[in-house]
Amino acid sequence: MRTTVNRLLMGLIGAILFVVGGSVLVSAFDLPRHWHFTLPSWWPFSGPHDVLLTAADRTRYRGDSWWWPVVIAALAVIALAALWWLVAQLRTRRLGQVQVDYGEEGRVVLRGRALEDALAADAEALPGVARSGVRLAGRRHTPAARVSLLLEGHAVPDTVVTDLDARVLTDACRSAALDGLPAEVRLHGERHRGARVE
Amino acid sequence: MTDPGAEPPGTARPPGGSGTSGVSGPASGAGSGTSGTASGPASGTSGSGAHRAADPRDRGGDAGTGDPGHRDLDPGDPAERDRTTGGGDDPAGAGPVPPLNARVPEEHAEPGPRPGGRGKRFWSPRRLPALITALLVLAGSGLLLYDVAAVRAGRRAMAWRVRVARELATRPLDDTWVLAGAALAAALGLWLLVLAATPGLRQVLAMRPGPGRIRAGLDRDAAALVLRDRALEVPGVQSVRVAVGRRRAKVRAESHFRALDDVRDDLDSVLGDARRGLGLQRPPRLSLAVRRAGKG
Structure with missing residues (x-):
């Protein structure tokens, strides 16, 4: 049980890190131009001179009323899940x-x-x-x-x-x-x- | 469900097995170099550390000593030998094996019939990597949560968040720091993926399932000790070094009396017995080298 959970969560986090880091590298080295392929239109970066997160993108939803509650709720869920995951590693179940x-x-x-x-x-x-x-x-x-x-x-x-x-x-x-x-x-x-x- | 008794162990191996364990080398932080080793310095003549690694190059030095006993069972270039016998996916070991290698007791591989399913590999729970990952996620999300909530409550944002927001919006992608960060994230992500997908616990060899609800695993060190102890019982054997890998057990014996061929034949049968006694789901194939003590 714990083995499965550990491996699923580590796989998920690993995949996120790998995709984010890899996509930044692809755009930073301008691979589409060197290797002659085109990125889909939703690709977040336009080229090596783009930035990671523009101020406009960061503040885009700030005016909406749902934004901050959603951000806080998401962060709270992630933090609680991480806490539970952490405690699960420290506990050794022993039958009394x-x-x-x-x-x-x-x-x-x-x-x-x-x-x-x-x-x-x-x-x-x-x-x-x-x-x-x-x-x-x-x-x-x-x-x-x-x-x-x-x-x-x-x-x-x-x-x-x-x-x-x-x-x-x-x-x-x-x-x-x-x-x-x-x-x-x-x-x-x-x-x-x-x-x-x- | 394959009956392990029906065929030699080589055929029971699922395809792709070698690929999986290959990847898991860096994952377990151990690699194949940590094969279960045991030296049998009963006579104290042999240095124990230098020859432990299950590295074919390690044998290169021995092969050139011109000792007939050693050469017979271990012919030619070690790298070449590894290609012919050590590939692991060669069904039933029927590849182009040099004829004298036929004496290496692969035909002894008939495991006694034990009912029950296949002995599955042991999977590590990956506690420590999970612990570290959980700690980092908790720290990051907790800190951000605190600061976001504080700003909502009317306080000023912490300096680091203002700075990070500014850097994210100004540094271009080909900035060194951004590149380093992205490379680090990609590498960490790949490492986590490998950790999540590979079984780890390369030290543990799965044993054949018995009739009861028991699942057993034998440490490679323990398997090496068992083989060593049995090999030392053969008359004429002065010292033995055994390195048990996940697929292959290398036994190197030094003999101080009796004809080398006789010693080798005895070792063959004794080790064949011992190998069956290990009760492993996939007994490692034996490679045996006997040479005269005091040479090389």
Whole structure:
């Protein structure tokens, strides 16, 4: 979600900057004359001696009653959107609670931190895993895990992931009565000296 | 949905893959030079830093040493070799590969069947660039908003706004400052577009999806360490340097006893196993060079 928003907004701002900067450069170097093409009539600049924004253009709508409210509203919307975007980068979502429903018998609330610790401890018990860190994200009823594993020497990554899936995540789903625990796993390597067979 | 078990990994690559990752080099600020590297200085004989870069020129120096073991598997001009085997879009690696290269275990590439969809590439959330962009937009729009509102409330405009308005209306387009500003804006815009369109996280290799709802990625450094550890188990191997790129893993081993051909054959099969054990969606193809320790 955040990835998509970030990329859409960055693409939008990038496109605006690129188009504005590029169109100024095209007119400034008088490319239409050198490269023999004609610009459309709505092109904002007439040639290298034109200016970026004439006083007449700048004050064109100043007399209209709608102008200043619209300018202020647009600036406010942009500023608020930027603020929201900024805050979204700083926030790291972490699931505080996982809710387990037992139908008529009621429900149990599990602390997210407890489940994270349990998952990490189970993962570290797997062969080939030196350390592990787990973060829960998602929603209370449908949590998702982000797992980071530090591999020991002689670990087989394929096996580690299969084990993690078959033992750790499946066990967690069973004990927390979850339908499933989608997980994103990153495997890192631990720098160590190689052991050589003489 | 292609079954990864049905064909060698080279064919599973979508067209244009190389183009995308090529562009993302500058985006991730890392470039291809940062391929996962690990040197195995078990004997301490080899300098670790100088040979790390996955740069074909890097190999040029080695090729001329006249060592038969090295030349066999790594024939000819390195640049030429890159064109024949390293192009990456060559389906199933069936291009004009020098015959001895057939021993490089590309036929071992059969990944074990794992149900589920394709392992997709990891996409960076691009937090830091987004943060900086958001900060700049917020600062600019907030400042302008404040000043516009202040003028509406009957105060005088700030000096910078008067000055900017004057400069905008007087400086011609071919003024140096205008040109510099426009070039900067265009370059920044292009950079943002590249950041927005490329996945980044070139360090992470996507693993094959398993039966569960698990999505795994292996760091190139970790893959290099795994390959190095396995290679060091082969008798006769004194030290190994492994550089794992996104498409190719270069393994350079130094042997201090046994016939080089035997060592190479053992390395071939061991590394083929290890490569399958990485569980990658697109296992990098191996290029293996073995030479006698202490030469070159």
